[in-house]
Amino acid sequence: MLYKLIETLDQKFHFERAQAHCDIPCGIYDPSTAQIAALTVVRMMDLIAALEGGADKGKTEYHNSMSRYIAVKEEHAEKAKREVRVIWGDYIKPEHTEKHPELHDLVFKIMKLGSKVRQSADREAGVEFVEAINKFAGIFWETKGIAIKRAKAPYAPAMEMVYPNL
Amino acid sequence: MLYKLIETLDQKFHFERAQAHCDIPCGIYDPSTAQIAALTVVRMMDLIAALEGGADKGKTEYHNSMSRYIAVKEEHAEKAKREVRVIWGDYIKPEHTEKHPELHDLVFKIMKLGSKVRQSADREAGVEFVEAINKFAGIFWETKGIAIKRAKAPYAPAMEMVYPNL
Amino acid sequence: MLYKLIETLDQKFHFERAQAHCDIPCGIYDPSTAQIAALTVVRMMDLIAALEGGADKGKTEYHNSMSRYIAVKEEHAEKAKREVRVIWGDYIKPEHTEKHPELHDLVFKIMKLGSKVRQSADREAGVEFVEAINKFAGIFWETKGIAIKRAKAPYAPAMEMVYPNL
Amino acid sequence: MLYKLIETLDQKFHFERAQAHCDIPCGIYDPSTAQIAALTVVRMMDLIAALEGGADKGKTEYHNSMSRYIAVKEEHAEKAKREVRVIWGDYIKPEHTEKHPELHDLVFKIMKLGSKVRQSADREAGVEFVEAINKFAGIFWETKGIAIKRAKAPYAPAMEMVYPNL
Amino acid sequence: MLYKLIETLDQKFHFERAQAHCDIPCGIYDPSTAQIAALTVVRMMDLIAALEGGADKGKTEYHNSMSRYIAVKEEHAEKAKREVRVIWGDYIKPEHTEKHPELHDLVFKIMKLGSKVRQSADREAGVEFVEAINKFAGIFWETKGIAIKRAKAPYAPAMEMVYPNL
Amino acid sequence: MLYKLIETLDQKFHFERAQAHCDIPCGIYDPSTAQIAALTVVRMMDLIAALEGGADKGKTEYHNSMSRYIAVKEEHAEKAKREVRVIWGDYIKPEHTEKHPELHDLVFKIMKLGSKVRQSADREAGVEFVEAINKFAGIFWETKGIAIKRAKAPYAPAMEMVYPNL
Numbered sequence: 001m002l003y004k005l006i007e008t009l010d011q012k013f014h015f016e017r018a019q020a021h022c023d024i025p026c027g028i029y030d031p032s033t034a035q036i037a038a039l040t041v042v043r044m045m046d047l048i049a050a051l052e053g054g055a056d057k058g059k060t061e062y063h064n065s066m067s068r069y070i071a072v073k074e075e076h077a078e079k080a081k082r083e084v085r086v087i088w089g090d091y092i093k094p095e096h097t098e099k100h101p102e103l104h105d106l107v108f109k110i111m112k113l114g115s116k117v118r119q120s121a122d123r124e125a126g127v128e129f130v131e132a133i134n135k136f137a138g139i140f141w142e143t144k145g146i147a148i149k150r151a152k153a154p155y156a157p158a159m160e161m162v163y164p165n166l
Numbered sequence: 167m168l169y170k171l172i173e174t175l176d177q178k179f180h181f182e183r184a185q186a187h188c189d190i191p192c193g194i195y196d197p198s199t200a201q202i203a204a205l206t207v208v209r210m211m212d213l214i215a216a217l218e219g220g221a222d223k224g225k226t227e228y229h230n231s232m233s234r235y236i237a238v239k240e241e242h243a244e245k246a247k248r249e250v251r252v253i254w255g256d257y258i259k260p261e262h263t264e265k266h267p268e269l270h271d272l273v274f275k276i277m278k279l280g281s282k283v284r285q286s287a288d289r290e291a292g293v294e295f296v297e298a299i300n301k302f303a304g305i306f307w308e309t310k311g312i313a314i315k316r317a318k319a320p321y322a323p324a325m326e327m328v329y330p331n332l
Numbered sequence: 333m334l335y336k337l338i339e340t341l342d343q344k345f346h347f348e349r350a351q352a353h354c355d356i357p358c359g360i361y362d363p364s365t366a367q368i369a370a371l372t373v374v375r376m377m378d379l380i381a382a383l384e385g386g387a388d389k390g391k392t393e394y395h396n397s398m399s400r401y402i403a404v405k406e407e408h409a410e411k412a413k414r415e416v417r418v419i420w421g422d423y424i425k426p427e428h429t430e431k432h433p434e435l436h437d438l439v440f441k442i443m444k445l446g447s448k449v450r451q452s453a454d455r456e457a458g459v460e461f462v463e464a465i466n467k468f469a470g471i472f473w474e475t476k477g478i479a480i481k482r483a484k485a486p487y488a489p490a491m492e493m494v495y496p497n498l
Numbered sequence: 499m500l501y502k503l504i505e506t507l508d509q510k511f512h513f514e515r516a517q518a519h520c521d522i523p524c525g526i527y528d529p530s531t532a533q534i535a536a537l538t539v540v541r542m543m544d545l546i547a548a549l550e551g552g553a554d555k556g557k558t559e560y561h562n563s564m565s566r567y568i569a570v571k572e573e574h575a576e577k578a579k580r581e582v583r584v585i586w587g588d589y590i591k592p593e594h595t596e597k598h599p600e601l602h603d604l605v606f607k608i609m610k611l612g613s614k615v616r617q618s619a620d621r622e623a624g625v626e627f628v629e630a631i632n633k634f635a636g637i638f639w640e641t642k643g644i645a646i647k648r649a650k651a652p653y654a655p656a657m658e659m660v661y662p663n664l
Numbered sequence: 665m666l667y668k669l670i671e672t673l674d675q676k677f678h679f680e681r682a683q684a685h686c687d688i689p690c691g692i693y694d695p696s697t698a699q700i701a702a703l704t705v706v707r708m709m710d711l712i713a714a715l716e717g718g719a720d721k722g723k724t725e726y727h728n729s730m731s732r733y734i735a736v737k738e739e740h741a742e743k744a745k746r747e748v749r750v751i752w753g754d755y756i757k758p759e760h761t762e763k764h765p766e767l768h769d770l771v772f773k774i775m776k777l778g779s780k781v782r783q784s785a786d787r788e789a790g791v792e793f794v795e796a797i798n799k800f801a802g803i804f805w806e807t808k809g810i811a812i813k814r815a816k817a818p819y820a821p822a823m824e825m826v827y828p829n830l
Numbered sequence: 831m832l833y834k835l836i837e838t839l840d841q842k843f844h845f846e847r848a849q850a851h852c853d854i855p856c857g858i859y860d861p862s863t864a865q866i867a868a869l870t871v872v873r874m875m876d877l878i879a880a881l882e883g884g885a886d887k888g889k890t891e892y893h894n895s896m897s898r899y900i901a902v903k904e905e906h907a908e909k910a911k912r913e914v915r916v917i918w919g920d921y922i923k924p925e926h927t928e929k930h931p932e933l934h935d936l937v938f939k940i941m942k943l944g945s946k947v948r949q950s951a952d953r954e955a956g957v958e959f960v961e962a963i964n965k966f967a968g969i970f971w972e973t974k975g976i977a978i979k980r981a982k983a984p985y986a987p988a989m990e991m992v993y994p995n996l
Contacts, residue, residue, distance in 0.1 A: 028870050028985045032862055040858050052392055060716055060785050067734045068782070070399045085251045089277025097274075104270035108263075111255025118400070121392050146984050151996035154976050155858045166981035166993060194372050194487045198364055206360050218890055226550055226619050233568045234616070236897045284898070287890050312486050317498035320478050321360045332483035332495060384724055402731045417583045421609025429606075436602035440595075443587025450732070453724050526704050526819045530696055538692050558882055558951050565900045566948070644818050649830035652810050653692045664815035664827060749915045753941025761938075768934035772927075775919025 029091045031137035034083035035161055037076040038133045041117050042126040042157050044073035049123070074118055080129070081114040084136060096143050106136055127159070134162040195257045197303035200249035201327055203242040204299045207283050208292040208323050210239035215289070240284055246295070247280040250302060262309050272302055293325070300328040361423045363469035366415035367493055369408040370465045373449050374458040374489050376405035381455070406450055412461070413446040416468060428475050438468055459491070466494040527589045529635035532581035533659055535574040536631045539615050540624040540655050542571035547621070572616055578627070579612040582634060594641050604634055625657070632660040693755045695801035698747035699825055701740040702797045705781050706790040706821050708737035713787070738782055744793070745778040748800060760807050770800055791823070798826040859921045861967035864913035865991055867906040868963045871947050872956040872987050874903035879953070904948055910959070911944040914966060926973050936966055957989070964992040 048069050051062065088107045097103050113129040116122070141148045147165040152158045214235050217228065254273045263269050279295040282288070307314050313331040318324045380401050383394065420439045429435050445461040448454070473480045479497040484490045546567050549560065586605045595601050611627040614620070639646045645663040650656045712733050715726065752771045761767050777793040780786070805812050811829040816822045878899050881892065918937045927933050943959040946952070971978050977995040982988045 028866060028873060030862075030866055030985070032860075033866075036858060036860055036863075043858060048392060048396075060712060063730050064712075064734055064783075064785055066395050067399055067731055068738065070396055071403070071735070071738075074400065074403075081251075081255065082248075085247075085255075085277075089247065089251075089274065090281055092274075104274065108255065108258075108270065111251075115256055119396075121396055141984075144984065154971075154974065154994055154996060155860070163996060164984055166979075166984060194368060194375060196364075196368055196487070198362075199368075202360060202362055202365075209360060214890060214894075226546060229564050230546075230568055230617075230619055232893050233565055233897055234572065236894055237569070237572075237901070240898065240901075285894075287894055307486075310486065315498075320473075320476065320496055320498060321362070329498060330486055332481075332486060380724060380728075398727050399731055402728055403735070406732065406735075413583075413587065414580075417579075417587075417609075421579065421583075421606065422613050424606075436606065440587065440590075440602065443583075447588055451728075453728055526700060526707060528696075528700055528819070530694075531700075534692060534694055534697075541692060558878060561896050562878075562900055562949075562951055565897055566904065569901070569904075639818075642818065652805075652808065652828055652830060653694070661830060662818055664818060745915075745919065746912075749911075749919075749941075753911065753915075753938065754945050756938075768938065772919065772934065775915075779920050 027091070029087050029140070031083070031087060031133070031140050032163075034080045034087075034133050035130070035137060037080035037083065038126075038130045039153055039155075039157065039159060039161070040076040041073050041080070042123065042130060042159065044069045044076070045117075045121050045123045045126050046157055048073075048121045070121075073121070077114050077118045077129075080133060081111055084110050084133065087136075087140060091140075092143075096139075099143075100139050103139065106132065106139075110136060130159055130161075137162045193257070195253050195306070197249070197253060197299070197306050198329075200246045200253075200299050201296070201303055203246035203249065204292075204296045205319055205321075205323065205325060205327070206242040207239050207246070208289065208296060208325065210235045210242070211283075211287050211289045211292050212323060214239075214287045236287075239287070243280050243284045243295075246299060247277055250276050250299065253302075253306060257306075258309075262305075265309075266305050269305065272298065272305075276302060296325055296327075303328045359423070361419050361472070363415070363419060363465070363472050364495075366412045366419075366465050367462070367469060369412035369415065370458075370462045371485055371487075371489065371491060371493070372408040373405055373412070374455065374462060374491065376401045376408070377449075377453050377455045377458050378489055380405075380453045402453075405453070409446050409450045409461075412465060413443055416442050416465065419468075419472060423472075424475075428471075431475075432471050435471065438464065438471075442468060462491055462493075469494045525589070527585050527638070529581070529585060529631070529638050530661075532578045532585075532631050533628070533635055535578035535581065536624075536628045537651055537653075537655065537657060537659070538574040539571050539578070540621065540628060540657065542567045542574070543615075543619050543621045543624050544655055546571075546619045571619070575612050575616045575627075578631060579609055582608050582631065585634075585638060589638075590641075594637075597641075598637050601637065604630065604637075608634065628657055628659075635660045691755070693751050693804070695747070695751060695797070695804050696827075698744045698751075698797050699794070699801055701744035701747065702790075702794045703817055703819075703821065703823060703825070704740040705737050705744070706787065706794060706823065708733045708740070709781075709785050709787045709790050710821055712737075712785045734785075737785070741778050741782045741793075744797060745775055748774050748797065751800075751804060755804075756807075760803075763807075764803050767803065770796065770803075774800060794823055794825075801826045857921070859917050859970070861913070861917060861963070861970050862993075864910045864917075864963050865960070865967055867910035867913065868956075868960045869983055869985075869987065869989060869991070870906040871903050871910070872953065872960060872989065874899045874906070875947075875951050875953045875956050876987055878903075878951045900951075903951070907944050907948045907959075910963060911941055914940050914963065917966075917970060921970075922973075926969075929973075930969050933969065936962065936969075940966065960989055960991075967992045 048066070051065055051069070056062070057065075084107060088103070092103065110129070110132045113125060113132055116125045117129050138148050141162070141164045148162050149165045150160050151163055153161050214232070217231055217235070250273060254269070258269065276295070276298045279291060279298055282291045283295050304314055307328075307330045314328050315331045316326050317329055319327045380398070383397055383401070388394070389397075416439060420435070424435065442461070442464045445457060445464055448457045449461050470480055473494075473496045480494050481497045482492050483495055485493045546564070549563055549567070582605060586601070590601065608627070608630045611623060611630055614623045615627050636646055639660070639662045646660050647663045648658050649661055651659050712730070715729055715733070720726070721729075748771060752767070756767065774793070774796045777789060777796055780789045781793050802812055805826070805828050812826050813829045814824050815827055817825045878896065881895055881899070914937060918933070922933065940959070940962045943955060943962055946955045947959050968978050971992070971994045978992050979995045980990050981993055983991050
């Protein structure tokens with residue numbers, strides 16, 4: 001919601017710049033929310049595996065933890081999908097897709113991976129999900145003319161992530 | 167959420183069929199929700215226009231109605247976008263996009279129109295939004311091998327809509 | 333939210349007609365949302381039964397699927413109840429209940445069945461739930477003077493549903 | 499959600515008592531949530547009236563406050579309707595409606611009043627809404643064999659409310 | 665949301681009173697929502713224990729009930745935390761914390777207990793959670809100059825609760 | 831929800847370390863969500879001011895934009911408050927508050943500022959809100975032993991923000 005209205009205003013006030021390039025500061029889009037959500041999916045998969053492999057804590061505790069991990073995995077997979085859709089559907093312009101013709105397919109693939117990580121606790125799918133969203137984040141920052149770097153996330157599972165180099 | 171899990175199960179139990187064609191009964195996807203939401207956007211635009219053009223009912227009543235119409239328009243535009251994303255991202259398979267190579271662009275266009283109908287009360291954009299989603303619905307039912315028909319919606323704004331011919 | 337405001341406007345602009353009959357086009361009420369949600373409840377029950385009866389896929393996969401089916405069942409049972417309440421509480425007028433004196437009890441029964449299908453995975457209760465909502469849909473379309481037909485839903489569990497004959 | 503499952507359990511463990519009377523401890527149903535929400539609707543109407551009648555605070559401040567009051571009014575009217583539906587649809591049993599045959603109509607009336615207080619800022623409708631829900635609360639506590647009292651709410655608009663006499 | 669705007673208005677219209685004491689009628693804050701939610705957490709723990717200890721009802725029924733109890737426990741623990749945060753963050757003023765210097769720590773402790781009751785089904789933690797929120801409710805009513813009483817909640821688990829003496 | 835369960839697991843598996851220091855990687859807490867939300871509040875204030883000061887675009891367009899800016903401001907102020915509460919209530923431990931005794935008051939102040947930016951469109955309050963949350967973010971990263979830097983946000987209003995130096 002936010003994004004479109006900011007964009008509109010910006011287009012009204014910076015019309016000449018908007019026409020020329022795509023470098024208008026269009027609004028507060030940030031792929032970090034999707035990236036954090038995807039990391040969380042992998043984290044939940046690790047917790048699920050640890051619970052299965054760990055010492056038995058009793059039936060109730062097992063169910064309490066398992067139900068919660070699955071629900072959190074579900075919720076964050078959906079959140080990541082939604083956030084990617086918002087940036088793609090609202091911020092990305094035809095001139096971006098001309099320059100990055102793979103973008104539609106990348107988003108489509110992210111949606112499919114997002115389904116897969118909900119249907120299973122397969123860590124490999126989780127890692128692919130994070131990486132596809134990192135790729136998307138890289139393209140996003142490039143469209144804004146902001147350089148990126150790679151660094152480990154400051155929390156488990158500490159995967160290497162794409163960040164803007166501010 | 168629902169969609170993916172149904173699909174998974176179906177793939178497990180009907181594996182041979184799924185391999186062969188795309189006619190598996192994949193789950194309870196139905197574009198009608200997006201279509202009703204888009205119609206509601208146009209309806210709100212009509213109510214906004216009627217309020218602006220109508221006799222003055224007093225400041226409080228004007229604000230109460232206007233705030234509510236805008237909020238409903240906002241909410242249903244977002245709902246339509248979300249529902250289209252779910253069907254596209256979860257149900258649509260690569261074999262569908264091969265047969266309908268315009269599908270990614272159509273969905274992308276629906277997202278853009280969904281932004282436009284939130285940023286304004288421009289009825290023409292609303293009508294375009296409904297029509298783009300009708301087109302999407304037509305493709306959807308075709309992938310399932312179900313014929314479509316066109317009929318007026320049984321409520322205002324009574325636009326002609328795409329329905330499955332059950 | 334939507335429904336009431338449309339109704340209000342319509343009452344203002346079509347006052348004479350509203351007084352005379354109940355045939356005003358009152359707004360975008362559509363029982364199909366409740367019907368699809370109820371079908372989804374039955375679909376989840378079938379998936380739960382298939383999971384219980386199927387080959388063992390391992391503890392994690394079992395829990396992941398089971399938790400998700402139950403959550404989807406829960407959510408859609410509640411959604412169906414809410415949608416029926418909205419149509420009943422907002423669209424239905426005293427003149428409708430005079431003509432259909434069984435309506436209050438039917439809605440009350442739908443609420444009870446909606447509770448039952450959450451508390452268990454009993455398919456018979458699920459089928460009763462769908463049928464009660466179909467009956468409600470039939471009365472709804474009758475109040476609008478629109479004929480109905482019966483046809484199989486175009487997705488599993490493919491139960492026979494009530495549709496408006498558009 | 500909560501209510502039904504508590505009820506189920508109770509019915510299993512206290513079956514003989516449940517059959518005999520309606521004095522089973524059925525679960526954590528409490529009409530106070532609906533009552534507080536309805537009071538809030540009236541409070542918002544008072545704030546809207548004060549804003550309209552007050553000295554002009556400038557266009558921005560006026561809009562900021564007005565939008566927020568209307569949104570809060572909307573939200574709490576819906577909340578009150580939902581809470582009443584839950585108690586009626588989940589807790590109330592056929593034996594209660596036999597003893598209180600007016601209950602279906604009272605709930606139906608509450609739904610209608612809940613629509614009215616959203617469509618306008620008419621304080622009289624707001625007061626009627628609170629009173630109808632108080633009446634509902636009175637019946638509810640009676641079905642549980644708990645005496646009621648009337649006392650002023652400890653916050654504006656300080657209307658007289660029905661409370662259980664604990 | 666509600667609370668702050670009421671407060672603002674009140675401050676505008678009753679400025680002289682507000683300056684003098686803390687007895688302004690600040691708005692519709694009521695700790696009962698948090699108290700009911702915390703009670704619900706304990707109730708769910710009791711139902712979980714009963715399910716574990718009860719006769720075997722079959723795998724599906726066990727999972728259906730267990731998943732739902734855990735989800736309800738989760739939801740109400742979060743609800744209680746949120747409600748306490750709202751009253752503390754919005755209603756409580758520096759003059760209250762001067763008079764009750766333990767308030768920040770009490771709220772902090774409630775947050776911790778709210779985490780604990782989600783991570784486990786430990787009834788003792790649940791009881792502590794209810795009691796900490798009762799203590800918070802007692803301070804709240806004292807700041808408003810309203811006497812309190814203790815009475816058993818009129819529903820299971822029927823713990824002794826703090827109520828305003830209206 | 832996420833946070834607490836990660837923490838629990840970590841405590842179980844790294845018990846000896848957890849006892850000794852507070853440097854365990856406790857989970858996926860990240861103040862960036864609260865920071866982005868607070869920036870959005872200021873952005874909305876700027877858009878509101880631009881709308882008021884701009885050429886008249888007609889009554890409908892004015893209302894459509896104003897309603898949406900206020901709703902977005904509202905939503906993001908609440909989001910920032912919630913996120914800060916989660917990190918404070920779930921991640922922050924007594925050993926952190928011993929080292930940062932100002933933490934409770936800082937969080938309390940953030941809540942108050944979050945109320946203020948909803949009740950008005952006062953940009954100064956918005957800036958204070960962002961700065962208080964930046965201060966909170968700085969303390970958070972310090973508790974994790976991660977150095978911070980200051981850099982301009984890569985989107986309007988481009989305020990200087992606190993980031994972890996990854």
